[in-house]
Each structure stands twice: as C-alpha cells, then as structure tokens.
Amino acid sequence: MFATSAFTRLIEKSTSHLNLEPDWDSTLQICDSIRQRDIQAKFAIQSLKKKISQDNPHVSVFALGVLESCVKNCGSVIHEEIATKEFMEFLKDQAKIRPDPVRAKILELVQVWSHAFRNEPNYKVVQDTFHLMKMEGYTFPTLKEADAMFKAESAPDWADGECCHRCRVTFSTFLRKHHCRHCGNVFCNKCSSKTSIIPKFGIEKEVRVCESCYEDINGPSNSKKEDDGLPSEYLNSPLSKQPQNPPAKTEQEIKEEEDLQLAIALSKNHVKSKHTNKTNTSNSTVYSQPTVSNS
Ligand SMILES: [Zn+2]
Ligand SMILES: [Zn+2]
Structure with a gap:
C-alpha cells in the first residue's frame, strides 16, 4: 500500500x-x-x-x-x-x-x-x-x-541485478545499488558517481548517471566540470565570474545554493533568468500569484 x-x-x-x-x-x-x-x-x-x-x-x-x-x-x-x-x-x-x-x-x-x-x-x-x-x-x-x-523507444526499462553492471561488485546492505537514469542499469556508488542533465529525457536537473553514459552525454571526461561539479550553464554564465561566497555551511544555505543552480539550469528555457542573486530567489513571482481557485 x-x-x-x-x-x-x-x-x-x-x-x-x-x-x-x-x-x-x-x-x-x-x-x-x-x-x-x-x-x-x-x-x-x-x-x-x-x-x-x-x-x-x-x-x-x-x-x-x-x-x-x-x-x-x-x-x-x-x-x-x-x-x-x-x-x-x-x-x-x-x-x-x-x-x-x-x-x-x-x-x-x-x-x-x-x-x-x-x-x-x-x-x-x-x-x-x-x-x-x-x-x-x-x-x-x-x-x-x-x-x-527523444524517441518513443528511447527510455530503457529499469534494470535489476545483484551486482554492478560495470565493476561486477555484489550489492549488499552496505553496498547499495543505484540506477543510471540514462541507461537504466544498476551500478555501485563508485561507478555511478557522476551527475548530468539528460536533455533527451527532458531532465534539466543533474541526476545520477554511470561513467559511460556521462561520456555519451557530455563528451570525453577531460571536460570542464571534472572537480567542481557545477552545471555548464552556470560555468558559462556571468554569475560564475563573480566572487564566490565561502562554501555553504547550513542545510538552508546548501538548499538555497541548489535552488539557485537549478534555477540557472532551468532558465536557459526561459527568456531570461529573473534571479540575479540567491537572496531574491524566493521573491520571484514567476509562478507565485495565486490567480484562480484551486479546487
Ligand atoms: Zn561498480
Ligand atoms: Zn548509464
């Protein structure tokens, strides 16, 4: 249930x-x-x-x-x-x-x-x-x-298995399995540690993918975002050139940071991002006016 x-x-x-x-x-x-x-x-x-x-x-x-x-x-x-x-x-x-x-x-x-x-x-x-x-x-x-x-047949079925599709290590209570959202196979944490947006499935948030899918989507792994893990939209935007705050400490700060990055990733589909810094993120009116009754 x-x-x-x-x-x-x-x-x-x-x-x-x-x-x-x-x-x-x-x-x-x-x-x-x-x-x-x-x-x-x-x-x-x-x-x-x-x-x-x-x-x-x-x-x-x-x-x-x-x-x-x-x-x-x-x-x-x-x-x-x-x-x-x-x-x-x-x-x-x-x-x-x-x-x-x-x-x-x-x-x-x-x-x-x-x-x-x-x-x-x-x-x-x-x-x-x-x-x-x-x-x-x-x-x-x-x-x-x-x-x-996007093609009708392109989303693979969610696979299941007792061992990692890449390194073949056996899953257990302490070694959890993870799905790659691109190919649908199961991997250990190590073999699926990268994240990526997946344009062909319309996923605009960075999600877990396996090593080979990461390269399929983003090209060979010498690419720009190796160590900081920031979305390329962010790195290419003027925001990334601005002085950075020290690493966020509290959960609230981390959440805000994630929201900001997500907003930046999403904004490429909109005319222009309304968020110029993270303090006004929550004041955005994009979808906030309650217009018609919700019943
Ligand atoms: Zn593995
Ligand atoms: Zn994969």
Whole structure:
C-alpha cells in the first residue's frame, strides 16, 4: 500500500500552485514509481489528468510538465496510456478551452510526441491528433533540438541485478545499488558517481548517471566540470565570474545554493533568468500569484 497515498502526495507536491519552478525531486520520484511498477501507469495518468484540468493554470502547466517527464522517462507503459484516442481527445479539448500558457504547453507536447512516435504504427493517434490540430489552425512552436532527440523507444526499462553492471561488485546492505537514469542499469556508488542533465529525457536537473553514459552525454571526461561539479550553464554564465561566497555551511544555505543552480539550469528555457542573486530567489513571482481557485 505504499502505492496510492504516497504517490498522490508526490503528485500534489509536483503540481502545487505554490511551486516557483518545476519540482524535480517529486517529478523524478513519480517517474521512478512508474518505472518500478509500484504504481500503475493508468492510475498515474488519471491523477495527472485531474490536475491538468484544474482551473489554476500553474497547476495545469506543472502537471503537463510531470506528464512530459513520465512520457520521456517511463517507456512503453506510459506511452500506451497517452497514445489513445481518449487521452488525445482530452488534450485537444483542453487546448481548445484553455488560454496560454496551458494551451502552449499542450501544443508543445503534442508536437514532440508526434515526432517521437512517428515510426510507431500503434501510436498513430498521436500523429493524427497533431495533423488534425494543425488543420484546425493551431500554431505549433518550433521543435527544440533536445525534444527532437527523444524517441518513443528511447527510455530503457529499469534494470535489476545483484551486482554492478560495470565493476561486477555484489550489492549488499552496505553496498547499495543505484540506477543510471540514462541507461537504466544498476551500478555501485563508485561507478555511478557522476551527475548530468539528460536533455533527451527532458531532465534539466543533474541526476545520477554511470561513467559511460556521462561520456555519451557530455563528451570525453577531460571536460570542464571534472572537480567542481557545477552545471555548464552556470560555468558559462556571468554569475560564475563573480566572487564566490565561502562554501555553504547550513542545510538552508546548501538548499538555497541548489535552488539557485537549478534555477540557472532551468532558465536557459526561459527568456531570461529573473534571479540575479540567491537572496531574491524566493521573491520571484514567476509562478507565485495565486490567480484562480484551486479546487
Ligand atoms: Zn561498480
Ligand atoms: Zn548509464
């Protein structure tokens, strides 16, 4: 019974209208519960559908973002649930009655999925919906490079095993197994100590990957970020040239630092980051105005 109540809490957290930015922790946990079959994909989609159709646009957009992550990271169990006439009709209806940013997000998703599923005859309804909506006059955004990399079959199933996929050490109570979020295999901590964003799965937060996936994503390991582990977006930004504070000590400071880095990583998708320093992060109004009732 982990299942439904814990999962429902994760859905609430990931789609809260109080969130300033996508909540990656709960989003990734949602993906994990589906990948590990703790939760049925059907139930997950039903829960997200309820959130998508809420009046509050922030809730809807966050729910669509979680849905996007599930589709990119959970493989066929989720694809079978969304590539149905019923679900596509639901999205099409929502696009009809909801203003931006909800409509814009739906158009983006329909286009990305239509592209990703183009060689999957079983999921033809997605492409049909895309073409139908185009004919009805909807203007779709330009397909982003990272989205174009996503293919229907690309999310591997979560593997299981008693030993590390790389060094073959046997797992135990003291030697925990970890999944690489890119290839889905199990590794010891040492063989999966690197973190990376994964553009093709839409993961904009640095997550655990194995050595070889790290190189696949970031190029050979002599790259810039060896020792400090900062996202390249940060290192390339003017912020990294500013004098640095001494290493954060308290949990609160660490949290703020992480939030800031996450915000920077996310900001590449927005016109411009509103955060100029970490003290005003929490004052951002990006998603904070409670507009319409949340019931
Ligand atoms: Zn290992
Ligand atoms: Zn890997």
